[in-house]
Amino acid sequence: MSLRGLSPRFWVAAALVAFVILVGLVGPLIVSTSPDATVGGLYEEPQCCGALILGADNEGQSVIANLVYGTRTSLIVGLIAGLIGTAIGLVVGLVAGYRGGWVDDVLSAIVNVGLAIPVIVVVILVSVSLPQRNLYTLALVIGFTGWFWVARAVRAQSSSIRTREHIDVAKLSGAGFWSILSRDVLPYLLSYVVMACILQISGAILFESTLSMLGLGASNTTSLGTMLYWAIQWGSVRTGAWWAFIPPTLMLTLIVFSLLLLQSSLNEVFNPRLRRGRAARKRAKEAGEELEEVPVEGADAGPVGATGVLETPISAGRGEAR
Amino acid sequence: MGTLVNAENIRGVYYTGAKDVVAVNDVSIKIEEGEVLGLAGESGSGKTTLGSIISLIARPPLHVEHGTLEIDGQVQELGGHAKIPRTWRGAVVSMLPQGAMNSVSPTKRIRHLVYDVMRSHDGKISKEEALDRARDRLTTLGLPARVLDAYPHQLSGGMKQRTVTIISTLLDPRLLVADEPTSALDVTSQKILIEMLLEMLKERIMSGVIFVTHDLPVLRTAANRIAVMYQGKIVELGPTEIVVERPEHPYTQALMSSVLAPEPAYANTRIEGMSSFDRSLFDAPAVIHP
Amino acid sequence: MALAKYLGRKVAWTLVVFFVALLLNFLLPRLIPGNPVDAIVGAMARGGGVGGEQLEQVHQHYMAEFGLDKPLWQQFFVYVGNIFQGDLGTSFANYPASVGSLISQALPWSIAIQLPAIIVGWIVGNLLGALAAFKGGWLDRGAFIGSLFLSSVPPFALAIILLFVVGAQLGILPIGGAYSFGLTPEFSLAFFGDAITYFWLPFWSLVLVFIGGQAVGMRSMAIYELGSDYVNYNRGLGVKEGHTVRYIFRNAMLPQFTGLALSIAAIITGGLIVELVFSYPGLGTLLFNAIGTNDYPLISAICLLITIAVLVANLAADILTGFIDPRIRAVQSGER
Numbered sequence: 001m002s003l004r005g006l007s008p009r010f011w012v013a014a015a016l017v018a019f020v021i022l023v024g025l026v027g028p029l030i031v032s033t034s035p036d037a038t039v040g041g042l043y044e045e046p047q048c049c050g051a052l053i054l055g056a057d058n059e060g061q062s063v064i065a066n067l068v069y070g071t072r073t074s075l076i077v078g079l080i081a082g083l084i085g086t087a088i089g090l091v092v093g094l095v096a097g098y099r100g101g102w103v104d105d106v107l108s109a110i111v112n113v114g115l116a117i118p119v120i121v122v123v124i125l126v127s128v129s130l131p132q133r134n135l136y137t138l139a140l141v142i143g144f145t146g147w148f149w150v151a152r153a154v155r156a157q158s159s160s161i162r163t164r165e166h167i168d169v170a171k172l173s174g175a176g177f178w179s180i181l182s183r184d185v186l187p188y189l190l191s192y193v194v195m196a197c198i199l200q201i202s203g204a205i206l207f208e209s210t211l212s213m214l215g216l217g218a219s220n221t222t223s224l225g226t227m228l229y230w231a232i233q234w235g236s237v238r239t240g241a242w243w244a245f246i247p248p249t250l251m252l253t254l255i256v257f258s259l260l261l262l263q264s265s266l267n268e269v270f271n272p273r274l275r276r277g278r279a280a281r282k283r284a285k286e287a288g289e290e291l292e293e294v295p296v297e298g299a300d301a302g303p304v305g306a307t308g309v310l311e312t313p314i315s316a317g318r319g320e321a322r
Numbered sequence: 323m324g325t326l327v328n329a330e331n332i333r334g335v336y337y338t339g340a341k342d343v344v345a346v347n348d349v350s351i352k353i354e355e356g357e358v359l360g361l362a363g364e365s366g367s368g369k370t371t372l373g374s375i376i377s378l379i380a381r382p383p384l385h386v387e388h389g390t391l392e393i394d395g396q397v398q399e400l401g402g403h404a405k406i407p408r409t410w411r412g413a414v415v416s417m418l419p420q421g422a423m424n425s426v427s428p429t430k431r432i433r434h435l436v437y438d439v440m441r442s443h444d445g446k447i448s449k450e451e452a453l454d455r456a457r458d459r460l461t462t463l464g465l466p467a468r469v470l471d472a473y474p475h476q477l478s479g480g481m482k483q484r485t486v487t488i489i490s491t492l493l494d495p496r497l498l499v500a501d502e503p504t505s506a507l508d509v510t511s512q513k514i515l516i517e518m519l520l521e522m523l524k525e526r527i528m529s530g531v532i533f534v535t536h537d538l539p540v541l542r543t544a545a546n547r548i549a550v551m552y553q554g555k556i557v558e559l560g561p562t563e564i565v566v567e568r569p570e571h572p573y574t575q576a577l578m579s580s581v582l583a584p585e586p587a588y589a590n591t592r593i594e595g596m597s598s599f600d601r602s603l604f605d606a607p608a609v610i611h612p
Numbered sequence: 613m614a615l616a617k618y619l620g621r622k623v624a625w626t627l628v629v630f631f632v633a634l635l636l637n638f639l640l641p642r643l644i645p646g647n648p649v650d651a652i653v654g655a656m657a658r659g660g661g662v663g664g665e666q667l668e669q670v671h672q673h674y675m676a677e678f679g680l681d682k683p684l685w686q687q688f689f690v691y692v693g694n695i696f697q698g699d700l701g702t703s704f705a706n707y708p709a710s711v712g713s714l715i716s717q718a719l720p721w722s723i724a725i726q727l728p729a730i731i732v733g734w735i736v737g738n739l740l741g742a743l744a745a746f747k748g749g750w751l752d753r754g755a756f757i758g759s760l761f762l763s764s765v766p767p768f769a770l771a772i773i774l775l776f777v778v779g780a781q782l783g784i785l786p787i788g789g790a791y792s793f794g795l796t797p798e799f800s801l802a803f804f805g806d807a808i809t810y811f812w813l814p815f816w817s818l819v820l821v822f823i824g825g826q827a828v829g830m831r832s833m834a835i836y837e838l839g840s841d842y843v844n845y846n847r848g849l850g851v852k853e854g855h856t857v858r859y860i861f862r863n864a865m866l867p868q869f870t871g872l873a874l875s876i877a878a879i880i881t882g883g884l885i886v887e888l889v890f891s892y893p894g895l896g897t898l899l900f901n902a903i904g905t906n907d908y909p910l911i912s913a914i915c916l917l918i919t920i921a922v923l924v925a926n927l928a929a930d931i932l933t934g935f936i937d938p939r940i941r942a943v944q945s946g947e948r
Contacts, residue, residue, distance in 0.1 A: 116629040118877040118922045121915040125640040213885050215903045237775055249769045257764035379848045412850035424841035427859040438855040473938045
């Protein structure tokens with residue numbers, strides 16, 4: 001896949017994502033104020049330059065400091081939870097699809113139950129029961145409850161790959177179960193896994209902010225969600241203290257939007273039929289010959305965006321119920 | 323028997339952004355009334371492209387740079403930005419696509435497609451009339467009428483292919499362009515389909531068939547004349563016996579000799595693959611048999 | 613017949629999942645180390661205002677209700693038994709108010725926003741997506757980017773922005789609650805007229821995001837279908853475009869139904885937060901307060917309610933798909 005094949009949309013998305021990561025990584029280094037330090041009065045207005053550039057929040061703490069540290073927290077939680085979720089879903093899906101038989105039946109039953117029960121419910125119940133909440137336990141909980149849809153889609157693909165000839169060749173040459181999975185099956189799924197991972201991460205970030213807004217967030221660190229939690233608790237919207245809630249809102253939206261944009265532009269690269277236009281169709285023709293099109297169960301169908309990301313972003317296949 | 327269709331100077335090019343691929347290179351061909359003309363060649367020879375141009379369904383990235391089609395005294399311009407009347411498709415020239423399996427929408431019954439095809443050409447026709455005509459056609463050609471009530475996935479491969487063949491000819495087109503109609507079928511189903519096509523020709527349901535395929539043995543039983551295409555041009559054209567048994571163009575010779583024929587006469591012949599031939603020989607001028 | 617079998621399987625499955633959900637709902641809160649009742653009563657005692665004798669009563673009440681003196685599996689049966697009698701327990705924080713009564717006050721408000729949002733959003737979103745796919749060109753590009761943006765905005769983010777811009781700064785629509793202070797809810801036109809103004813902002817926050825999501829999905833599906841073999845075949849037979857469009861729509865819609873069911877959970881979740889932003893007295897605010905006061909029965913009951921809503925929605929989508937797509941009924945065991 002050449003760099004030429006990447007549309008302008010991809011580059012815009014990549015730039016936005018890079019910007020966000022930069023804020024989270026480098027921000028705290030640039031903004032020398034600590035997010036917990038009191039720098040001003042209750043909802044003090046923004047003043048140029050320094051810690052109060054975005055004003056102070058309900059505890060007199062610097063908004064800009066909280067913003068960058070909060071971004072970092074949200075990103076970390078999103079990354080950890082996303083990777084965990086993708087990893088679990090990948091392994092379960094691969095084993096279930098490739099092995100078939102009773103292993104598949106058991107795993108699929110688990111996955112289907114997991115898909116049917118709304119994740120938010122489970123996470124709320126677990127979070128409420130935890131004695132203390134920090135961002136790592138949060139990430140773990142989100143990751144361990146969000147992998148079901150990945151498993152489902154990966155299973156469908158790996159079970160179709162199982163019937164291909166190169167797998168027989170690998171088996172005949174004595175390759176072991178895990179070796180076949182990692183070297184002969186996985187490469188075909190790579191494009192899907194990348195997209196799934198992006199969706200997992202953005203879903204996890206949204207999830208964390210939802211939990212934080214409900215009051216179930218990490219108790220010792222700031223995240224973008226907890227900033228909003230406090231903003232609502234202290235009625236900053238009513239009093240017009242826009243600096244308390246607009247920055248975290250914008251930042252969250254930016255993160256989710258850029259990740260979803262990235263995913264959709266990658267989707268067009270991997271799924272040539274979605275492209276439009278003359279030059280695009282040319283790329284599609286070429287790609288159609290090169291790419292081994294693994295029949296993805298409706299990878300481009302289903303709920304998209306923030307509404308869908310929380311549960312199963314990539315839905316069941318065309319013409320097939322769950 | 324006169325000339326049914328006269329296709330002249332057809333040039334079809336794929337605009338692919340980077341490089342333009344000439345798929346059909348100034349081809350002219352006549353189809354006679356009542357005949358099956360086989361269009362043979364390897365993948366990439368341009369036979370499918372030519373078929374799609376003649377059946378009036380060419381569209382970007384395939385551009386017809388120039389060409390004309392003459393049927394029943396009417397001349398239709400194919401090149402440039404020519405407007406092809408929608409009603410010609412299906413009623414004058416019709417297509418039988420590759421892979422009938424996917425050519426019918428999976429969520430509608432066959433009778434819906436039948437009704438839509440008929441009323442797109444005759445706005446006043448009633449559903450009953452349309453289905454009656456279809457039923458007549460089905461029974462004439464030996465298919466059960468209940469096919470109409472079925473969904474595509476409920477029919478077997480051979481059944482589907484024959485059903486689609488009937489749908490393609492519901493409007494009694496003058497010419498039917500069949501693209502690899504037998505490729506996805508088992509041998510028995512192939513035989514049945516070919517017999518059905520010949521029967522339809524006899525009944526004058528259509529007056530001519532272009533049979534596009536890479537499967538040479540099939541053409542021996544199905545076609546009256548064979549046109550062999552190579553790299554966008556017709557290199558040999560003539561009656562089936564001659565082209566199959568006494569081909570004169572080097573490419574046709576190479577093609578024929580690479581076919582496995584389980585007949586006694588060939589038991590002692592050596593099969594030479596295409597690669598054992600010198601490809602430069604294939605640029606020899608075309609051979610048209612009278 | 614195949615349809616009946618298919619529906620039967622789906623209903624049976626839903627019941628199985630419901631049972632698992634009940635189990636989870638029961639088990640998870642009880643994983644807390646220690647006796648929850650002691651913890652609550654202890655908190656109440658520390659908060660003051662509740663005397664010793666009353667505390668004893670509260671303690672006994674909850675012990676009986678939860679049956680904490682009995683073994684775990686018996687507790688489960690007590691729990692399930694109560695549920696099926698409609699008894700969801702007594703609220704910790706609002707003792708002695710029953711959970712059921714609290715929920716039944718909040719529920720209608722939540723439904724009032726979410727149900728229209730889902731219906732309108734789905735219809736408008738799909739139409740927009742299909743239109744963009746067919747027309748192509750500038751409409752397509754604009755609609756796509758716009759929808760993608762809208763769909764990526766978390767509903768609460770949109771809610772906050774709308775609240776700030778339209779509510780606080782421009783003052784056009786009210787910024788909190790469900791009806792004007794001083795009015796009591798009733799089925800009168802006057803009340804309805806007032807409540808509607810409070811309805812708009814939360815409604816739009818949900819609907820716009822949902823439209824965006826549906827439009828993007830439908831557009832992809834329609835584009836995918838436009839390249840299908842049957843579309844080409846129809847064209848080759850001279851079938852009028854209008855007829856073909858109906859085939860395309862039908863096929864493109866299928867995943868949208870499944871997608872709808874799957875996003876119900878997300879919509880409900882989003883709706884809850886939106887309610888928070890607007891202090892709208894629905895389940896969202898109720899849940900928020902319950903979490904704040906560690907009101908386990910209430911939290912548990914709301915979670916159960918959400919689960920039921922999602923399961924019912926999924927079942928409905930399955931039924932619909934079964935009717936529309938004949939291939940579904942034909943598939944035998946497959947996944948399950």
